[in-house]
Amino acid sequence: MFETAELGRTLASEEYKKIVPELRQELLEVQRQLLNNGSFQVILIFAGVDGAGKSEIVNLLNSWMDPRWLVTHAYGPPSDEESERPEYWRYWRDLPPKGQIGLLLSTWYSRPILDYVYGEHNLANFDKRLDRITGMEKGLADNGALILKFWLHLDKASQQQRFQSLEQDPLNAWRVTEEDWKHWELYDGFMGAAEHCIRKTSTGEAPWHIVEGGDLKYSAVTVARTLCDSIRLQLERIKHEAELAAVAKSRLQPQPQDSETATDQDRGREVVRPSVPTVLSNLDNDLRLSKEEYQQQLSTLQGEINQLQHQAHESNISTLLVFEGADAAGKGGAIRRVISALDAKHYKVVPIAAPTDEERAQPYLWRFWRHLPRAGRLTIFDRSWYGRVLVERVEGFATEQEWRRAYREINDFEEQLAEHDILVIKYWLHITPEEQLDRFDARAATPYKQWKLTEEDWRNREKWADYELAVNDMVERTSTSLAPWTLVEANDKRFARVKVLQTLRDRLQQKLSKTIHSDP
């Protein structure tokens, strides 16, 4: 695999001096085009043999390009805030926004390769982590990111020479550590792991470029050229796709105008249910709790949850609660009953509405990653990442491709949460269209609740069947053993709130008993 990177390629100084000014101008130009286009970010990953010049290339690129739209990250041991979240949280946190370029060193490839070479992980575990990587990279690429991965190679003898020459330079001797020499002794093992890693993770979305690392002038120019060409290609692809889309659109029949443009008083009152049974069809909408039962269970449950959350906090167990449901299904009321049981110091409620502009400049899941709680805390999402496969699907805010692939993205995300031992509880609060109508009417009749009822709520009712089918698909595809959905019969608010609390209590109990048993 690395033979072609052991050819001793170099770039003569004169040629280098001729090339670099033009190359720099080209880099600045593509940077400007990227920034103006603003629809994707570029992620460069540098990995490879120590001493092959990764840092030096990154430094050169930094001095060649406009540093304002460029960011470099190198990853050492995680900070405590990072360790309290899933492994990839810090990479998500550092993603460059669309229009900009990120240069990443010692990133998600480092630990898996090291752990395998040191024998701390077996091949199966190594492969599992490489799968996680391809999933991450595919997710980023699907969201538009351009990913370029550079493997800087040196043969064993050249690596030795490189270390020795650094050690002889008093200004640079500190760059060579004992660990470097230890890795050098493990050279063959590293190469085996590297080859396996590159084979497994070189994908169409995120291919590896193996670059010979002996001569900085050669390698830096090679990387810079690849960067320029790839950005240009991506910009052309985007332009081409936009043209195709415009042609396709112009050939479509003009859409008939909505026939109900006149405001219809009765609009949204009648609702069409889906013609096929859904997971919601089997729910017993008549489940009810009397006021007395409710009061008694509510206070018992809240007391239990308070104690359990105290234990969870002590055990550093974090929890995510996801609330989804039709308008007026009672999400807010249920959330208030949950937080009444909790210490306000331990939770945060995150309402999901329109993204901010910083969020729009990132892949879809970024705005949820950023809210993951520190150890022992809860985040309560009032609506969530499931918006992608619910409202965005039904209303056409996401393309079919986007919402279809979201199932996998979401399952990946929740798997990472589960692996980090975060408890994920997802509630769908189900009400019947008749119950919703009653609640809308009640809102309309109560002066201080009228603001909660909008034209959009009525419009959404017209798409009841679409929403119900979307819920069905969502549950079918994302109710996993790691993060199951809890369907809550919510026609009766008291019943729904108690079921929400019971589920939280049971899941906390279960989690705590597992954690305590698995503790050494």
Place this chain on the structure above:
Amino acid sequence: MFETAELGRTLASEEYKKIVPELRQELLEVQRQLLNNGSFQVILIFAGVDGAGKSEIVNLLNSWMDPRWLVTHAYGPPSDEESERPEYWRYWRDLPPKGQIGLLLSTWYSRPILDYVYGEHNLANFDKRLDRITGMEKGLADNGALILKFWLHLDKASQQQRFQSLEQDPLNAWRVTEEDWKHWELYDGFMGAAEHCIRKTSTGEAPWHIVEGGDLKYSAVTVARTLCDSIRLQLERIKHEAELAAVAKSRLQPQPQDSETATDQDRGREVVRPSVPTVLSNLDNDLRLSKEEYQQQLSTLQGEINQLQHQAHESNISTLLVFEGADAAGKGGAIRRVISALDAKHYKVVPIAAPTDEERAQPYLWRFWRHLPRAGRLTIFDRSWYGRVLVERVEGFATEQEWRRAYREINDFEEQLAEHDILVIKYWLHITPEEQLDRFDARAATPYKQWKLTEEDWRNREKWADYELAVNDMVERTSTSLAPWTLVEANDKRFARVKVLQTLRDRLQQKLSKTIHSDP
């Protein structure tokens, strides 16, 4: 001071049950108005005697209000990411955005009081920290924030009773710690410190409310009422001020239209200098470096800086570089020569342009606080917080009140940086209007540089005198011994770059020698 909070005030259960539903509705209503208004955030600070019910009040407020626009923060020991920044960084990070409410527990009052009571700080240090607090609170209030501070009081006997009754309840016994009893024994010392603290920090912008803490019903309702009334009052004040401003505006003479509405080819070519001497008048604009001198000094300086920054990184010394200067003064070129000397892993370049919407929802300095580097790193600001007293002042984007008070806000900010041992280096790159004109003409004549020249650049030239006076005031008011300005004669790019690098080298050297000498 606390006598009026030892009257044994309670709220009977019946009355409480009658009051709370109305109060909740009122709270929800003011929350909605606050959100709709969106021009300020509300910060509630809770402090006081342990066991007086601070957490319980916060929990009740959380269950009464809409949790989506409310956030609670309690501060324990700082995380490592927090310790690497100035003390207040974490409070800035957690500020609620405008339109929302933050409830803060164990916040900036905790450590100063504890350190004083435990004898770790003397009165002078205590007072210094209280001054810092009033500065912080004034800054927030000046930026629109509504700050309410509640001191929850209990007399010594009641505190003892409270701890004892918690200890007897098996579900709550964990809430009482050894430290709580230790503090109880120091009760009188705490009260003395508290009284001093309250006297010193009760200001017009951020007054203390002393609340009797024996009865949760009484204290929670008192806090909630104060919150409602204060938000309403603030909203009325804002409305009133807007009306006054509208009246004042309508009485003003109509502004004469700019007489040069026709595009004048020569517009901006002639420049009026200020009629009084400024700090820029004394600069020697003829300072020059030959190409050879430049090349030689550049590479020596970059080598020295590289080594120094390596040492600074090892010593956890962080650095902020601030670049200001007229258009085309050469900020970008100077920044590139600085970063060529640095390891890309250690720095970040932050270009300051229009704020994002998340930044607009915060006080002015928030968007600079968020970029403070971790230990041992550099942040390079390409334009900075000085925009407030330069472009925003001259162009009228900031009111006179805003830019006038910015000098103090900025000095406070930089003092906090200096206290955290962050090296702050501020460069003003000065060119003459004639030199700027030459550079503009050169840009206009170079195809790939034309985009760098905008209509705005020409407009700014017409206000040269205003800008120069603004620079003069800025240097006069913000060049402090902790963070002095370096004025750089920049008519010759080579001279300017070398001076920038020399300054960086000298300041790093100075800082390192101090740090090494002060190390134990």
